[in-house]
Each structure stands twice: as C-alpha cells, then as structure tokens.
Amino acid sequence: MTLKTTIGAMEMRNPVMTASGTFGYGVEYADLVPLDRLGAVIVKGTTLKAREGNDYPRMAETASGMLNCVGLQNKGVEHFAEHIYPAIKDIDTQMIVNVSGDSAETYALCAERIDSLEKIPAIELNISCPNVKHGGMAFGTDAKAAAEVVRAVRKAYHKTLIVKLSPNVTDITEIARAAEAEGADAVSLINTLMGMAIDAERRKLCLSIGTGGLSGPAVKPVALRMVYQTSRAVKIPVIGLGGISNATDAIEFMLAGASAIQIGTANFVNPHVGAEVADGIEDYMRRHKIGDIRDLVGALE
Amino acid sequence: MTLKTTIGAMEMRNPVMTASGTFGYGVEYADLVPLDRLGAVIVKGTTLKAREGNDYPRMAETASGMLNCVGLQNKGVEHFAEHIYPAIKDIDTQMIVNVSGDSAETYALCAERIDSLEKIPAIELNISCPNVKHGGMAFGTDAKAAAEVVRAVRKAYHKTLIVKLSPNVTDITEIARAAEAEGADAVSLINTLMGMAIDAERRKLCLSIGTGGLSGPAVKPVALRMVYQTSRAVKIPVIGLGGISNATDAIEFMLAGASAIQIGTANFVNPHVGAEVADGIEDYMRRHKIGDIRDLVGALE
Amino acid sequence: MNEIQHKFQLKLAVAASEMLSERVAHIVLTDDRPLPAMRPGQFVQVAVPDGGVLLRRPISIHDISEADNTLHLLVQTVGRGTHSIASVKQGDEMDLVLPLGNGFPDMTEGRVLLTGGGIGTAPLLYLGRRLKANGCEVTFLLGGRTAKDILRREEYEAVARVMTTTEDGSDGERGFVTDHSLLGREQFDAVMVCGPTPMMKAVARWASVPCYVSLENMMACGLGACLCCVQKNHEGHNVCVCTEGPVFNTNELEWK
C-alpha cells in the first residue's frame, strides 16, 4: 500500500499537509505530533519585508469555526532565510513556504529569495488573504490579476509552485484555470471565507479590522464543493482544505478530487490531528482495498 | 418603545420575519409559535408553473449547519392564489411571497399574479437559489442579469419589492446596487452558500443533485459581513439573515446595518424561536435604553 | 384519524433511561400535565442535548402509558445525535415537538400482522396495544440479527402472540422475517411493517393484502415546512413523509 503523493516535482510520503498560519514553522508542534508522519508542513505566510500584522483582537470564535485577522505578521523573507530556515531545514518532512505580497513584483522577489533555499521544495502563493489591505485577496478574486502574479512568480521561481485560491469569488474555477495557464503546478483551496463577528452587548466589532477569515468545520461544505468543481476544471493537482478535522473529512476531500489535503484550524483543537489523519487514511485504504492513494482521488461512485 | 419596522410601503409590528422555505406557509407552525408575534412570514418559493423539485435525498446535516437541495418544489402561483392564499390571508402578520423563475418573463408573470392578491403586501424575489439548474442563482451572481430581472418585475409588481441576494459572489454590493437602481424597495441577504457533502464510507454524494445550499449558524459570520458591507453600499433597507438562532444573533445583524431580520434553519431546531427573538430584542432595547428600533440599525460604537 | 390534532413543543422529564442492549436505549418521559394524545406510528422530534448537533432527531413513539402518563422511546445509537440522546439520565429534561405525522390506520377488526426488524420494531408495541384494544387479532413477527436484537419481548408478549426470526438462528426461526414459516401458513387482513427499507420492500412484495410501511426519510423540520423528507408517490409526485407519512400504504408509493 502506498500513500506517496506527488505535487509538481515534490514528493510527499502521504497527502497530509498542515495549512499555513496554523502550524507556525512546524517546531511549535514538534512535541505534540511526530512531524515525520506528515506529508508536508506549510509554514507561516512570508512577505518580502517584515509586517506587524493587525492589532489585537485578531480572532473570534464562531459556530464550528473561527475568524482571524492576523494579517500576515512575519519578519520578512530575509529573516526567514537567515534565522528560521537553518532551524527547520532538517525537519523530516517537506517544508513549504507560503508567500504573500502586495504587488506582482514583491511576490516574485520573495519567491526568488526562497528559490535559493535548497531544502524548500515548493512555495504556496497566497493570493487569497482576506486580512490585508493591499494585495492579498485582491489578486485572488480577479482572474487577470491572479494571472499576472502567477506569471511573475513563475519566472522567478523554479521549483514546485502551488497557488492558493480564495473562496470569496463567484467562480473559483476561473481563477484556478488562470493559475494553471500561467504555469502553476497545483492549486490549493480554500483560504478563509471573509466574515465578521459583532459583540451585541458592547456594540462593537469583535476583530480589530472588523472583518476576518472564517475557517474550521463550518466552512467544510463550501470547501468540498469548490474542490469538486475545481478538480473537474483543471488538469493540475488540487490540494483540498477547509474544515478538515479527522480522516473521514480528509477522505471526503480526496473523493471530491483533491490529490492532497491540508489541515488548519483543527491543529489548534487537536495538535495530534495530522498523524491521526494519516493513520485514518491508511486504515480506510485497507478497509476499502485501495492499494495506491492515487486511486482514492476523485473516486466517487 | 416601538419595534415597528417599515420596508418599502409595508409596515411590520417588529423586524422579525421567517425565511422562505423554512416556515412553509406559516400554518405549519401555528400550533408552536404565535404567528401574531412575528413581523412577517415569507412563504415558500413560488414559481409560475408547478415544480416537483429535486429528488430525495434533499438534505444533509453539517457542522452547525445544513445543506438542502429542495429545488423550489411548489404547485405554481395559480394554485397558490386559488388554494393557499384564501387559507393564509387572514393570518395576523404580514404574509410575503417568495418568487422564483427561470427568465425575467416568468419572474414578472408570477409577480404580476401576486400583485392582484390584496393581503400580500410584498414579494421577495429569489434571484439566488443555488438548487435549480436554470435561473435561480444565475440571476443573482451577475449584476446585469439581476438588473434585468428586477426591471421586469418592477414593471409588473406595484407593491413592496424585496430582492434576495446570493452570497456566492465576489462582490455582493454590486448586485445590491443593481437591484436598488432598478427600483427594489429592499434587499434581503443571504440566501444559502453553495456547498456539498460526501459520504466517505459509501463514496457517494449525499444530495441527489450533488450540491446544495448551506444554512444555519455556520454561515452567520459570512452573512453578517455581507449585511455590513451591503448596508453601507445602498440606501434602501437591508434585511439580514443567515444563521440567526436567537435574539443576540438578530441584534448583531441589526447593529451591522439590517433594518429587519429573517430566521430560517433555526425554526427547525426551535419552532418557537421567532417569538423568542422578538421578546429578546424588546428586552435588549429596554436594557440599552433604545426607544425606537430604528435606532438600533447600524448602531455600532 | 382525522380529528384535528395539535402539536406541542414540550420539555419533558426523563423518568427512566436504560440501555436495553449495547446500542439501544429505552427512555421513559413524563410531565406534570397530561401528555397530549398520540397515535401509533406517529413520531416526535427530539432536540439533541449538549449542542454538538444542530437539528432535532425524529424518533417513533414506542409506547404510551396513559396510566402513569409516560411516553416511551427506543433509541438506537447511530451517529452523534442518537448517542447524545441515548445518554440522557433520569432527571434530565428533553425538548420534544409532538405528536408528528400520521399514524398507522386505526383498524377495528381483522387479523393484523405487525412485523419489523431491529430498531424498526419500536413503533409496533404501541400499535399492537391499540389494535388489540380496538378488537383486532394481532400477531407480532419480530426480526433481528441475533437474539439480543429482540427487544422488550415481554411487553410485546403481554399484548399478543410473538414470533421471531434471527439471522443467526439464536432466537426463533433462522433467517429474515420474510422467511418465517408463519407467512406460508396463515392469512392476514393487513400487514404493518417498520424496519430497514429492503426488509419493508420484501414484506410488501410478499403481501397480497394491504401493507403499511413506516418510512425513515431524513428530516429537518418534521412539520411539512421544509420539503426535505419527500418520497415519490405512485403518481410520481414528491410527498412529505413527515406529514403525509411516515406511514404509507405501499400502493401509494413508487417502490421498485
């Protein structure tokens, strides 16, 4: 039985990845989950220059979900390359960097810097962050803008390029096709749904910038639908995420057409979830007599 | 203290309405909630001709939500006018008909028939149903198509016209502005988010047509954000809905900018919820020393 | 069956709750005031305690005791909702909407076979009790995988003759209810069935007399408002199981 999964030129031991912004740089979870049971870790959103992110409060819990407006706090790609990369490069899983920017150029420069880091086999281009004013989601909600960014990055970056799509659109397949046309090796979806929370008693918005990104089990039905639609619209692999909390959820995404999956918010609830999902997929394959994980992808009856 | 709420030319005793498709024709709930405690009841989606709707299974439960793909089953507007209207016209609340169609013309013909029913003060134009192949959501995801339908209906219908918007769009304010420009008296939002559920063990889609509309507490953050955005983009009243389960939820929507609210899925969970929400809003106004419900609308600090 | 019946949303007290087998709980509910009248085959919508689940769960009326003002439910643990419901304890409060749906036909004479499999036997006890009181001659034919699945046998026996089948032969005849020798031996004026769909279809195929089945379509409202629970009838129209059923004469259904 094999769970080996290939995305672009990158090979993973299994299709279980952790989602950007929810798993730090991996090391934060090292005590709680064996990192070598994961297919890949996608580290925090990284930008060309350091960013402070948005003010506190940055999160609010909602029914079966949470909103966040962290706003890409990070110390910039140079700091990543010099101080963080050395500490994580030998972790025994694929370490992927999630890249953000505010123009095609800053995306490309950031990606270029990461291209030089030997042990980073792939980047995930975040054109879908709802929590920053400039860039972020703007690139992910317009096919032309998305194409422009992917084109610029594709020139600057030579390893596996994953483009992360926003669900806050009328037709996600249009953006996916634009990314594919510009040379993306895969698309991942969904990023968070834009939402809001209000404190009725205090008559205030709960988040410092008003709106935030919704994640967790609440969004799973929307994510599943978009993965299903997108995997039928493009030929490159689709990486599915949004509300995955256990192996059954993960398998649903793969049946819908995802070649790999990511776990986000569920890491906060159950830090061990990544390993449990990998085990659960194996168990499912055994019970359903599936020898190769690739036979699970899109295998709806 | 007054909770009186005006939408177009229609006056309601309070801002609490029940959402179309979740409250039948009102009579189904008559034993369980005093209908005269509600501001309005919006009855089932009605179309020009009878529709069988989609095959069973039509629903699936999800985390803090549910998917449905009922698909506008109804016996057509003529049947409504002749057989249902007489039985509901004397219910002591505003009875509003939710109107669907598959072309601007069928929408308009259906609306025109209802215009002649004396005790129906308003219609809600459903340009956002994700569960029918032709029409439905297609009109709600494109500003030009939305404008066309609203224009046709506005000509045929002379009472209060509410246009119900789809959340499955990149920019809901654009559609809201189109409806406003064509003479809508109010917009209501959100209809359901398009989603999907999969049964991993049986490897099957849970709903007969694959996709369905997501409703319930899970969608509340998205609905609240869209109500906030839309109420700032148009001058006509915004009616807020999506996941409202109690008075606090209702107040959050009003603080976000809704002039009235609708309760959908929560009626299934707690049939008495409509009256409880009306009571809870009164209680809140008393505690917060708000004399007129209109002062609650958009009253964030 | 056609007198006007009102629906109620009530908070009832759990008078007793015990596990009858690994997967089935017997829950007895009561109230200070007299419970509303309910008919065999009707059901209740139970709000799931603890909030891990959104919608109510439909559960059949297993039995009613007017003497001690109790409503009895049998709940089989399937998923999250039924697990929560099955774990209520004496003294807890449960929120129910009731009574819902139309029941089985209220026959007043004739020989009636009441048959079901597994948890599907739940509504048959109250039904048998009522038909017996009406003057019918009642036979229970209860099926299960194994002896443990034949639940509350004494209560059924107190009402009428009980036959059983089990798949492993550990109780009664081996096989499915449709394999029981009784079916070849005796004549009935009507058959009433509740259980897994394939079993109900098998019984319906066998039956040459009126056959009534109780469907378990997925429901949201239980009130005829949402149109989620529909079943195709013999004319090809979608009808609500929660209001026009859950009991149907199989002739009214489009069943293959």
Next chain:
Amino acid sequence: MNEIQHKFQLKLAVAASEMLSERVAHIVLTDDRPLPAMRPGQFVQVAVPDGGVLLRRPISIHDISEADNTLHLLVQTVGRGTHSIASVKQGDEMDLVLPLGNGFPDMTEGRVLLTGGGIGTAPLLYLGRRLKANGCEVTFLLGGRTAKDILRREEYEAVARVMTTTEDGSDGERGFVTDHSLLGREQFDAVMVCGPTPMMKAVARWASVPCYVSLENMMACGLGACLCCVQKNHEGHNVCVCTEGPVFNTNELEWK
C-alpha cells in the same frame, strides 16, 4: 526558567470537581503517570467536553500537588466553554495540552506581593507556594466584589499572610486591592498580579518596583503558532502572549 520544557497532550482523569461558589469550579486532575513539571503562571489548554464549542480554553495552573500527583484548576463560568468545563464530574476524562507559556519569575529572595481580583487569584496559590519554598517573604492581597469571591482562603493562608478587599466591605477592607492600606504601609521588592486588566493597570501604576502581570488575551493555539494572542510590547511589536507570556514585566508592555 530557561531549561527546555516539553509540551504534552494528555488525557487526565477528574479526581474531584466541586463548585466553590455559584460561578467557580475547582477541578482536580490526576494521572497514572507522574504529571509533567509545571511552573507557576503557566497555563493549560483544555479541550471543551461535549463538542458545543470548537477551540480549547486556556486555564491557569491554580495549584500542583506533587505529593498526590494532582493538577488543580479554578474555572469561572463565563460562556459556553467554561460552563461545559465547569460541569465535568469525578471520573470524567479531560484532554489538556500542557504546560504552556512562561511563568512568573522564579524569585529566590525578597518581599513579594501577590495580588489579584476574582478568578485572577487562581494562579497565585501555586506561585505563592513556590516563592515561599524558594525563600521569599510572600503576602497575598486578594480582591473580590463580595466575601464569596475570596476563594479557597484556607489554602492561601496555609502558605502565607492573606489580606483581602471587597467592593462591598463584606470581607477585609472595602474597595479595590489598590485601595488597601497595606500598600501605603509596606515596601515590596516585586509585585505579581493577575486579574481584570483595569486592575492590573492600576497596580502597575502604583508599583515602583518590578511588576509582573498575567495577561488573558484570547487564544487559538496556545503554542505560538497562530499569532492570534498578540500584545504590543514597549517597542511597538506584537508579541505572543501564549509563548512570551502570559506573564510580562509591565515595563515590557505598551500599556497606557
């Protein structure tokens, strides 16, 4: 404070649970194996039982007894999560991630004032016990709205001198902790505070010696991974309360 400390996700058994007042539960947890070492001021992330709530809830370590291998929590019911946590019963299992954050400084000498209000007093017991053992002279100054809010007084008294204030004067001096006459009378080498933010700020304004506060920012991961819990430090940078705190020297914070 800088030796490497591992984190664990453990299922612990509830050895005891009781309501100390209308709103505060005292929960005692234990395990077959020795509990990991924990420092005063650290916290745990508790998975909320029953599934009505998504995220874990951060709760301070109230006390540790190495003798009987127990971890003590005080939980005040605020919303859905703390209500569920407070209702656990002896014999239940709780899923915790621990130990998290940095604790209070491990002073080994000097006069230390430990002050807090309401549920904020929770971490002070273990802290006082540790500082006392280290050789510090410890004073507790506990505040509450009314006498009932002064929780587990005997345990604090068993460690060190206890002073109290209540807003209604029903216990100790009337007013807030910052109004207590002690503050005008005695000198301390350090102050450690936990309670509502306005109270901590008031204490910090009064204190001319190093003042340590324990913040209660909203958290998702508790592990430094999500960056939700940030606080602006004196340089204007956002730092994680869950890993760089929850205890901060007020000099490190941008506090108005």
